[in-house]
Amino acid sequence: MNYRHAFHAGNHADVLKHVVLLALCDALTSKPAPCFALDTHAGRGLYRLDGEAAQKTGEAQDGIARLIAETPRQPAIRRYLAAVQACREQHGAHSYPGSPWLLAHALREQDRIALCELHPEEAQVLGSHFEADPRMAVHARDGYAAIKALLPAKHGAQKFARGLVLIDPPYEAQLDEFDFALAALREGLARWPQGMFALWYPIKQRRSLHTFYRKAAGLSAKSSLLLELLVRPDDSPLRMNGSGLLLLNAPWQFDGLMQPALAAMAGALGETGASARVEWLKAPL
Template sequence: MLSYRHAFHAGNHADVLKHAVLALLLEALRSKQAPFRYLETHAGAGVYDLDSPEARRNAEHEQGIGRIRAQAGSPPALAGYLAALDAVSGPGGRARYPGSPRVARHLLRPDDRMVLCELHPADHALLRAEFAGDRQVAVHRTDGYQGLKAFLPPPERRGLVLIDPPYEVKDEYRQVVAALGAAHRRWPTGIYALWYPVLDTTTHARLLQDLVQSGLRRVLLAELRVRPEDGPRGMKGSGMVIINPPWRLDRTLEALLPWLWDVLDPEHRGGWRMEWLVPE
């Protein structure tokens, strides 16, 4: 459908969770000397201007990264994520927010590589301009699910895949599970991170059940809700599913999620959870 534009939602509570987890995964990959590759299926524009008309329409960032920035201190687990935010600050203090590609690029080492897929023509153009001349980054205008087939397994044999679709149609929930399973069969040792929205009490529950029944192993779930699931229509929260998570990521998230919940949902209308959907 290609109607979704992330510029309207940049820096919201879902971005905070997604990018905090993304930074932790990349930092774990950096802990070993061998190079790795990062692949993103729905990369967006790369960087977002929080002073733009799109971002200011609902000002979702004010209840997201704005609340994180307002804290006097933050957990060490957020250090990589917050450093990526600092790295994209615009001239004259103009507020900018890094999409997943910029968070990842900040954490790449000289021998690491990044492959970005984006099908939306406007966002693809912005993404190509953002990384023009960067030899560590390849930008492709292609369907992200096709990118999983084309770019896996990577030459480095180490790395991370972020799957972050817009879920514009309900069938995408089934499509993403099938695509994830097929990608895992091609590259079973890779780390996979799947983002999903919490919209109601049933839609994402079916997604998680399909993942449990998919045959995948070592599946970790981190979910953060800032509104009650039975509340008014709209996104109540979001979650990240990680396949082949790094060692001790579960303990890190178990400590980080309560802090994020306190900051992003000060009225405690939602909740958080961290659990193994499928163990070893």
């Protein structure tokens, strides 16, 4: 599976990922201490839904466009839609924010953000978007290796006790990618045990992920939470039927915040057989 951001910008997977990302950012900024965010597979940070790549797939029409039309009332979704609108007011009506833009939008002046992108052209565009923002550091490098290089989080002499690592790989290695991601999570937890970690993953057939779930439950995090959105039954190995996020060290009562939001997304974006899942692999003590 080759998951290039530009072709899928604004689809159901982006909706899930970005609703959750903003809620995590809001949890971080609810306390005055500065925080750090690392986006390991950042892409170009900002997309055009009227561009050739997005128009080729048309996936945004069944994602962000449908959600805007539904106007759900859940606070987490309204927060996300407000961020998309802010992006469009700044960059044009057909713009869509990637995770780097959302991190820049949601975090504060005292916070710091590291963005990693291995693809040279994407990294160049990413850097051009944020070159004037002193909070942002763009690294044209492998995101998995950056976890070892950049954690524990610090900026000069300042060390960050709180923060977030978003791992959003393209899954070009298909199921083998889960082993790479789990290894990165182990490394990250060993280096920054108090950090929050979010791993996005595609779902074709959920039964193929049982080994991943078992290994994820064995990680050394204080808690492990699954958030999954299926827009159709997971009965075909040939298409992405949904996606999920594995959250390690999730904020207090985050499951209660996400439960109604995911249910609303399944209703707004899903076909017959759509579903949402909020489940602790390891509940917090």
